[in-house]
Structure formats: C-alpha cells, structure tokens
Amino acid sequence: MSVIQELIQTLPSGSVIADTEQCAPYECDGLSAYRQKPLAVVLPNNIEEVQAALRICKKHKTPVITRGSGTGLAGGALPHSDGIVLGLSKMNRILHIDHLARTAVLQPGVRNISVTQAVEPYGLYYAPDPSSQVACSIGGNVAENSGGVHCLKYGLTVHNVLSITVVNMEGDILVLDEKDDGIDLLALLNGSEGLLGVIVEVKVKLLPKPDTAQLVMAGFDSVTECADAVTSVLERGIIPAGLEMMDKFSIKAAEEYARVGYPLDAEALLLCEVDGSFDQVKVDTQRIAKILEKSGATTIKVSHNEAERIALWQGRKNAFPAVGRFSPDYYCMDGTIPRKRLAYVLEQIEKLSQKYELEVANVFHAGDGNLHPLILYDANKPGELEETEKFGAEILKLCLDVGGTITGEHGVGVEKLDSMCHQFATPELEIFHAIKGVFDDTELMNPGKAVPTLHRCAEVGQMHVHNNQLPFPELERF
Amino acid sequence: MSDSFSNQLSDQIKQAVSEKRTLQITGNKTKVPLTEGAEEISLADNAGIVAYEPSELVVTVKSGTKLTDLKAILAERNQMLGFEPPDYGDSTIGGTYACALTGPSRPFRGVLRDFVLGTKMIDGRGQQLRFGGQMIKNVAGYDVSRMMAGSKGSMAVITELSLKVIPLVEEVTYCKEMPEDEAIILMNKMAGTTLPLSGCAYYEGYFYYRVFGEHAKQDAIQCDNSVWLTLNPFQPKLEAGQKLWRVDTEGPAPSIPNTIAVGMCGQRRWVVSDEAPAPYSTLWQSYFAPRHNDTAPISKIKAGLKQVFDPHNVFKPL
Numbered sequence: 148m149s150v151i152q153e154l155i156q157t158l159p160s161g162s163v164i165a166d167t168e169q170c171a172p173y174e175c176d177g178l179s180a181y182r183q184k185p186l187a188v189v190l191p192n193n194i195e196e197v198q199a200a201l202r203i204c205k206k207h208k209t210p211v212i213t214r215g216s217g218t219g220l221a222g223g224a225l226p227h228s229d230g231i232v233l234g235l236s237k238m239n240r241i242l243h244i245d246h247l248a249r250t251a252v253l254q255p256g257v258r259n260i261s262v263t264q265a266v267e268p269y270g271l272y273y274a275p276d277p278s279s280q281v282a283c284s285i286g287g288n289v290a291e292n293s294g295g296v297h298c299l300k301y302g303l304t305v306h307n308v309l310s311i312t313v314v315n316m317e318g319d320i321l322v323l324d325e326k327d328d329g330i331d332l333l334a335l336l337n338g339s340e341g342l343l344g345v346i347v348e349v350k351v352k353l354l355p356k357p358d359t360a361q362l363v364m365a366g367f368d369s370v371t372e373c374a375d376a377v378t379s380v381l382e383r384g385i386i387p388a389g390l391e392m393m394d395k396f397s398i399k400a401a402e403e404y405a406r407v408g409y410p411l412d413a414e415a416l417l418l419c420e421v422d423g424s425f426d427q428v429k430v431d432t433q434r435i436a437k438i439l440e441k442s443g444a445t446t447i448k449v450s451h452n453e454a455e456r457i458a459l460w461q462g463r464k465n466a467f468p469a470v471g472r473f474s475p476d477y478y479c480m481d482g483t484i485p486r487k488r489l490a491y492v493l494e495q496i497e498k499l500s501q502k503y504e505l506e507v508a509n510v511f512h513a514g515d516g517n518l519h520p521l522i523l524y525d526a527n528k529p530g531e532l533e534e535t536e537k538f539g540a541e542i543l544k545l546c547l548d549v550g551g552t553i554t555g556e557h558g559v560g561v562e563k564l565d566s567m568c569h570q571f572a573t574p575e576l577e578i579f580h581a582i583k584g585v586f587d588d589t590e591l592m593n594p595g596k597a598v599p600t601l602h603r604c605a606e607v608g609q610m611h612v613h614n615n616q617l618p619f620p621e622l623e624r625f
Numbered sequence: 626m627s628d629s630f631s632n633q634l635s636d637q638i639k640q641a642v643s644e645k646r647t648l649q650i651t652g653n654k655t656k657v658p659l660t661e662g663a664e665e666i667s668l669a670d671n672a673g674i675v676a677y678e679p680s681e682l683v684v685t686v687k688s689g690t691k692l693t694d695l696k697a698i699l700a701e702r703n704q705m706l707g708f709e710p711p712d713y714g715d716s717t718i719g720g721t722y723a724c725a726l727t728g729p730s731r732p733f734r735g736v737l738r739d740f741v742l743g744t745k746m747i748d749g750r751g752q753q754l755r756f757g758g759q760m761i762k763n764v765a766g767y768d769v770s771r772m773m774a775g776s777k778g779s780m781a782v783i784t785e786l787s788l789k790v791i792p793l794v795e796e797v798t799y800c801k802e803m804p805e806d807e808a809i810i811l812m813n814k815m816a817g818t819t820l821p822l823s824g825c826a827y828y829e830g831y832f833y834y835r836v837f838g839e840h841a842k843q844d845a846i847q848c849d850n851s852v853w854l855t856l857n858p859f860q861p862k863l864e865a866g867q868k869l870w871r872v873d874t875e876g877p878a879p880s881i882p883n884t885i886a887v888g889m890c891g892q893r894r895w896v897v898s899d900e901a902p903a904p905y906s907t908l909w910q911s912y913f914a915p916r917h918n919d920t921a922p923i924s925k926i927k928a929g930l931k932q933v934f935d936p937h938n939v940f941k942p943l
Contacts, residue, residue: 247813247877270817292764303762305771306739319922326873326905329919329927330780331725331738334771338764358819378680384703384792424819426839483760485681515761516681555762563765570765574752578933582767585929598766 150207151187154231157199164188173232176217176224177279178562180532185212185226190234194347198318200233201345205316210591213341215255215287218279220479221560223291223340223596230594233345235286241265242348249353250309255286255346259293262351271353274301277556278464286346292338294556296389299514300422303556305337307352313344316587320347335582340558341593343586357422360388361432362456365444366413370394371490373415376442377513378486380419383438385431389420390514391463394493397470397508397521401462404469409462410446417444417513418463420456463510467521470508474523477508478535482546483517483555495545496520503538505531517555518546544569559597567597568604576601630671631745631753631784637666638782639751642937649941650778652689652717656724663941666782668719675785676759679704683742683759685787688719699790707791708737711858719783725775728857729824729835732816732876732890734791738774745785746773749935759787772930779942780934794837796823798852799845801832805880808832809891813877816890826856827887856888859895870896873905 148156155163164170165187175182186209191197204211210230217224226232239256246269251262259280262273276295277283283293288304289311301307310324313336321344323333336343367373373392380387393401393409393416402409409416417439421431432449439447450456462469471477484492493509500507506523520542524535543553543566553559553566571579579598583590599607641648641664649663659665671689678684679702686695692712699705709728710721727736743757757763757770773780803811805827812825815834824835833852836843863869872881876891881902886895895909896902904918919927931942 245875245877246817247810248875249813249817250875292768294762298762302735302739303764305768306735315922317922321920321922321926323923324905325736327919328775328907330776330930331772331774332923332926334738334768334774338768343767355817355819381682382680384794386792424821424839426841427821430839483762485678485759487678487681512762517762550759552758552760552763552765554765555760556764558764559766567765572755575754575756575766578748578754578769579767581933582769582930585926585933 150203150209150231153203153207154187154189154200157203158189158196159192162190162192162196164190170232173214173217173234174226176214176222177220178222178225178560180526181222181225181561183226183228185232186228186230188232188234190237192237194312194314194320197233197314197345197347198320200231201314201316202318204231204591205318205589208589208591210594211316211345212593213286213290213345215284215290216258216279216282218283219287219291219558219560220481221554221558221562223558223560223593225561225596227594235284235345235347238347239284244269246271246353249355250350251353252348252350253285255284255349257285259283259285259288266353267356270356272356273307273351274354275304275307285349285351289337289346289349290339290341291556291558294512294517296391296512298512298517298556299390300386300388301354305334308333308337308349309352310350311336311346312348314347315344316589316591338558340560340597342583342597343592345592357388357428358425359428360420360422360456361428362418362420362450362459363432363435363439364409364446364448364459365417365419365439366410366446367415367417367443368413368445370415370493372443373417374486374489374513376417376439376444379438379442380435381514383434385421385435387419387435387514388422389418390512391418392416392511392513393463393466394509396506397466397510398462400469400473400508401466404472405461405465407458407462408448413445418459466508466510470521470523474506475525475527476523478522478524478539480520480522480539480542481517481554481557482520482543482551483515484546484549484551486513486516488549488551489513489518492518492545492549496542499538499541499545503534505535505538512555515555516551540566561596564599564603565607567599568607573601573604576604631747634666634782634784635747635751635753638747638749638939642749642751642939646939647941648939650723650782652720653691653715655713655716656720660941668717668782668784671719671784672717674698677702679790681759682761682790683787684790685743685759685785686718687785688722688783689717690719692716692718692721700793703793704790705793706788707734707740709734709857710737713858718786722774722783722786723777729826729853729888732825732892733823738771740789741770741774741786742789743787744770744773744783746781746783748781749937749939754781757787761789779940780931781940794823796835796837796850798824798833798835798848798850799843800834800848800852801845802830803832805884805887809877809880809887812890816876824853825890826852828852828856856886859886859888861885861895863897867897868899869909870898870902871907871909872896872903874903
C-alpha cells in the first residue's frame with residue numbers, strides 16, 4: 148500500500164487531499180517565488196490524527212512539511228516533491244483561557260490576532276504581533292520565533308510561550324514547559340522551523356492591556372542624526388513599545404499612499420511609541436519629544452488622541468504596499484545590525500542598489516536593529532529575480548560583516564540557506580545537523596530547510612572564489 | 626575567536642578525553658562544591674567585560690565574571706540585568722546561567738534565558754563554538770545559546786555570554802498583612818493590571834509587592850526593599866532532617882501545605898516536606914538537585930543532545 152492510500156484509509160474522509168488541482172494552494176508560502184507541488188496534503192483534526200499521519204509517513208520514509216497559515220516569508224513551508232504537507236489549519240480552537248493566571252492554551256492553527264480578540268474582555272492581550280497577525284497561526288509563530296513591531300519591549304514569541312506540546316516522527320508526544328529542569332528544550336523548539344517536531348498545542352503568556360499609548364513622530368535631515376536620536380532615547384532609560392525608522396524613499400511612498408502628513412523634505416523619519424499607565428506615558432512622551440528636539444529633529448508631532456496615533460501609524464503600516472506601487476514586485480529582506488552601524492549599512496545598500504540597478508526602500512525596526520530593505524524588481528524581466536536574490540544575499544553578507552545576523556524574524560527556510568554558510572562555521576553547522584538527528588534521525592521533518600548541508604556551503608565557498616558568479620545555475624544543489 | 630585561555634581549556638578537555646578522565650566545570654563554587662577526587666576545569670579566572678554598548682542594550686561578558694562586578698558596571702550606565710539573579714556570594718554569571726537561576730522579577734520581566742543573546746563555548750571534543758550573537762532579534766540556526774541555559778556543566782564549557790540588559794529603575798516595596806490564600810489571589814489580580822510591578826511575594830504573614838516608575842499612591846505600608854534579598858536566594862534556617870522543596874506552579878494555584886514562602890507572583894512556592902509536594906518540585910539542597918520526572922521520549926532527547934556536545938562523557942553529569 149502506498150503512503151497516500153494508507154493515509155486515506157487511516158484518517159477520516161476529507162483529511163487527505165491527493166488531487167493535484169486541490170493541492171495547488173499549498174504549493175508555496177509567503178515566499179511565492181519558490182513553488183513545488185506536494186505528494187498530498189493532510190489536514191488533521193486533532194493530535195491523534197497528527198500522530199497517526201506521522202507514524203505512517205515514518206513507515207514509508209515520506210517527508211513531512213508542517214504548515215500553519217502559509218504566511219512565512221522564507222519558504223519554510225515550501226513542499227517537498229516526494230513529501231506531504233501537514234496543514235494544521237483545522238486545529239484552530241482556543242482550548243482554555245485562565246484570566247487570573249494570564250495564560251491561554253491554543254491549538255496550533257489559532258490565528259495570532261484571535262488570541263488578543265478572545266482575551267480582550269479580561270483586559271489582557273497577546274504581545275507578539277507579526278505584521279501578518281490577522282492570518283498567521285500561533286504554531287507557525289513558535290516554529291519561526293516570530294517577532295513584530297513591539298519586540299523591543301515585549302519580546303519575541305520565545306519570550307511569550309510557557310509550554311508547547313510536540314509530536315515527533317515516532318508519533319510520541321513531548322510536553323516542553325518553561326518550568327522544566329535542565330536544558331531548555333522549549334527555547335530550542337522556538338524557531339526550529341518545523342525540523343524538530345510538529346507543534347500541536349501552545350500555552351502562551353497574556354499581558355495586561357496598556358491604559359494608553361502615545362506616538363511621537365520626528366523628521367531628520369540625516370539618517371545618522373535619526374539613528375543617534377534612537378540611541379539617546381534608549382540611553383536615557385526609555386524602552387518604547389515601538390521604534391520605527393523610514394528612509395526618504397519609504398517616507399515619500401508612504402505619504403503618497405496614506406497622506407498622513409509625513410515630512411517629505413526629511414531624509415529619515417522616526418516613529419516612537421510609548422505605552423503603559425496614563426501617568427507613565429505622559430511623562431515618557433514629554434521626555435522623548437525633548438530628546439528628539441535636542442537630537443536635531445526638524446519636525447516633531449505628538450499624537451494627542453487615539454485617532455491621531457492610528458493615523459500617524461498608517462503610513463508606516465502601509466509602507467510595503469506603498470513601496471510596492473512603484474514596482475511590479477518587491478523582495479523583502481530581514482537582516483539585523485547593531486544600530487550604530489546603520490548609517491554605514493544604508494550607504495553600502497545604496498551603492499549595491501546602483502551596482503545592480505535595482506531600487507531599494509528601507510524600513511527599520513530601529514529599537515532592535517532589524518532592517519527590512521525592500522528591493523524593487525520585475526519578475527517578468529528575464530534574470531531580474533536572480534539579480535535581486537544576489538543583491539539580497541550581498542545585503543545579508545553586509546549585515547554579518549558589521550556584526551549582525553542574516554535573519555531577525557523571518558527565518559532561514561529555503562531562502563537564506565547560502566547566507567547561513569557565511570554566518571556559521573563548519574563545527575556549528577555539524578552541531579545543528581546532529582541536533583536535528585536527535586529529534587528526527589531519518590531526516591523526514593522539513594528536510595533541506597533552515598540548515599545548509601556542508602556540501603552546499605563548500606559550493607557557496609567556491610562561488611565566492613568566482614566573484615559570486617553562480618557556476619552551472621541549472622544544476623541541482625543539495 | 627580563539628584566545629589563549631580558550632585554547633588552554635580546549636587542550637585540557639582533549640587531554641582528559643584521551644586519558645578517559647572526567648572534568649567538573651566550576652566557577653567560584655558558591656552553589657556546588659567540587660566533588661571529592663574530581664578533576665576541576667575552572668572558569669573562575671575567566672572574568673571581565675568583553676564589550677558593552679549601553680545604547681544597544683547588550684553586554685558581552687566572560688563567564689567567570691562575578692555578578693556583583695557585572696551589576697556594578699551596568700549600574701554605572703543606569704542599566705541592570707532583567708532576570709535579577711540570586712547571588713550566593715561571589716557567584717559568577719556563568720554559574721548562574723548553567724543553573725538557569727532567575728529572581729523575583731520572573732513573572733514580569735522573564736527568565737534568565739530570555740535575556741541570553743549569544744554564547745561562546747567549548748564542547749566535549751574541545752571544539753570552540755559560537756552561537757547567537759549580540760542581536761536582540763536573531764533567528765538564524767537553532768537557539769543553542771538559550772537551550773544550554775540550565776545545562777549545569779554537563780554539555781559544554783561556557784566561556785562568554787552576550788546578554789540583553791534593561792534600564793535601571795527605582796523600585797519601591799509595599800506590604801499588607803493578610804492570609805496566604807488571599808495574598809495569592811490578590812497578587813495575580815494585580816499582575817493583570819497596568820500597575821508597573823516587578824515583584825509579588827508572600828512571606829511570614831505579609832503580602833509584599835514591588836513597584837517601579839510612575840504609579841498612583843498605594844493603599845499599603847511602604848517597607849524596605851531587602852525582603853527581595855531575603856527571598857532571593859531563599860535560604861531559611863531549617864531544623865535537622867527537614868527538607869526544603871522549590872515548587873514551580875501556576876501563579877494562582879491553591880496554597881500547598883507547609884509552605885513557608887511564596888515568590889514570583891505565586892509561581893514559586895517554598896515548602897518543607899519529606900516528599901515532593903507537587904509536580905515540578907526540586908529538593909533544594911544543592912540549589913539545583915535535578916528532578917527525575919522527564920518522560921521517556923524527553924529523557925532520550927536529553928541523552929541524545931548530551932552525546933551531540935559531549936560524545937566522550939568528559940563532563941561530569943550532575
């Protein structure tokens with residue numbers, strides 16, 4: 148019996164999609180440049196069905212690609228031609244809310260934003276807020292260790308998850324809890340990109356909803372002044388809830404799109420939001436406005452009510468689609484750098500932009516150094532996607548050169564495998580593969596993602612010798 | 626990345642492997658004494674700040690650095706460690722990390738590993754490794770730096786740590802006399818409000834809570850901040866034969882018989898008992914005596930990971 152036949156026979160009807168047409172929506176995730184049809188899609192209703200599906204796949208040596216909402220930006224949920232996609236979208240119930248303990252127990256397919264919506268009546272909320280929060284799932288958030296604009300103050304997913312239940316390829320259930328003694332397996336599973344286990348239940352921490360939030364917007368004549376202003380705010384002991392920077396191109400695009408009153412003559416724009424109790428927010432807002440003024444801000448605007456605050460955010464929140472209007476396609480990068488190197492990095496990106504003849508817009512989570520350059524390109528022009536990817540890889544290398552990292556919050560997936568070869572040396576990569584082997588000795592869970600093979604890195608090394616010209620691009624790399 | 630000290634440690638490990646000896650990793654031995662007859666691999670002299678950028682909110686420190694020294698350096702720049710580690714007198718940051726020790730601020734600011742950004746370590750083959758970095762946001766590769774918190778010297782020698790730091794705040798403690806049950810409920814209710822809390826505990830008939838930043842006038846007695854030092858590390862005087870258990874539980878969980886203190890907003894209970902009083906109980910003798918309540922698949926994974934980092938079992942398991 149084939150793996151598909153056995154899955155169909157074992158699982159309830161409607162849980163297995165083997166029809167090629169019906170599998171089409173699963174052939175890519177948020178990184179749509181990469182597509183692959185899977186062997187079949189399995190949509191389990193509960194933990195027992197996940198266990199059964201994994202045991203069958205293990206028996207048939209069939210790869211399993213776990214998928215939440217498919218919003219990932221690094222191709223982490225890209226199917227395998229010989230594997231199944233294990234979609235957890237049907238497991239989307241909030242199982243328990245304990246408002247006194249400030250926790251919620253969730254199935255993996257629960258959408259991020261629906262957690263906050265469900266606990267709002269108790270004056271609570273779930274802090275991590277990736278920009279895809281209306282669609283992305285909590286299981287996917289854990290697998291990617293997702294961030295969001297409020298990370299600096301409230302942390303990433305790993306800081307807000309108290310325990311998870313995981314199923315391995317044997318179909319065994321593992322419960323990993325923050326309270327566990329010894330090494331921190333819960334931390335290890337956060338951001339493991341579906342390579343170590345299938346997350347089937349998540350218990351999250353809930354926080355009291357702030358009384359209020361206030362936003363200060365400031366325009367600057369130079370990127371350096373703007374970055375220095377951020378430094379001054381942080382040095383004075385204020386941790387803003389959101390701290391976002393935009394470059395001139397992004398300001399112009401966002402203003403044309405949203406018409407919110409961003410200063411078009413500014414070289415850089417800073418949006419600084421504080422939240423908390425009424426008293427604290429009042430004090431912090433005044434202090435921030437003063438610090439920004441002293442740092443050379445040419446325009447400063449403080450939101451005086453909720454409507455003004457939301458309006459000022461509209462430009463930043465729509466920056467991606469706004470920039471997108473200037474080009475048929477754009478490619479979003481996710482490097483992280485020490486903030487003090489920002490001016491240098493932006494200058495280098497500008498030089499690369501000229502070299503590749505591709506425009507780039509920069510938006511920046513300034514508090515935690517997470518840079519999102521958007522490279523504008525046209526996928527219909529032959530070779531332009533490949534040029535864009537090369538440009539992107541050079542940006543990531545630049546991030547590493549200044550002491551940063553290749554991915555702050557999007558993950559490695561298939562997209563940044565080559566860049567991983569630059570970030571990690573052979574012994575660390577060997578350790579990663581060995582860790583994978585402990586959880587999944589037959590390498591069936593999301594194979595080929597997140598950690599490059601040493602063979603591949605050897606090839607990447609050769610590519611550098613050849614001045615980054617890809618040798619034999621038609622050959623399969625593994 | 627190699628420096629002469631790391632090279633020396635690396636050689637010591639390789640030598641021990643080739644001679645089939647085991648090594649006990651130590652700092653200032655404030656928590657665990659050297660086992661009789663054991664060979665020591667000491668990090669006590671591996672002290673000092675490697676890099677500190679207050680505005681980047683990151684400090685990189687050698688593992689043998691004393692907590693008191695590290696805290697003083699941060700305080701000079703109006704910053705502090707968010708996990709409020711207990712200090713047993715000359716405790717090192719490396720030993721604190723190895724035992725994953727967090728203080729009273731845990732429910733509000735998080736646990737030790739939440740603040741770990743990167744590590745340099747030497748594994749049981751003598752390989753010098755580096756994971757994570759100095760970035761607050763970094764999802765490249767498995768998070769070995771956070772995983773290793775709590776490894777208690779059983780997997781690798783930690784030589785350097787990069788930690789996120791937070792602004793130093795002024796804190797005020799208030800207290801109210803009330804029964805334990807009521808205090809446990811009240812502290813959890815308060816934690817659900819926007820009052821800027823950094824500690825909630827119950828000790829000897831009083832509910833204590835600690836507040837920072839701007840806040841309204843409190844209907845409670847202002848008292849000394851030293852109660853948090855009494856509870857962190859909690860070292861009560863016990864009668865001969867009495868066993869002290871550290872119990873980690875849900876914040877609002879009902880009170881456990883023979884509790885002598887409640888910390889961390891109810892998430893930690895200190896109980897005197899002959900037997901383990903609840904799941905997640907640790908017999909608190911050597912500050913971190915291991916629990917043996919892992920399920921079979923988790924024990925298998927932990928044993929597998931030990932083999933990944935220490936295939937020759939050169940590091941003494943604790």
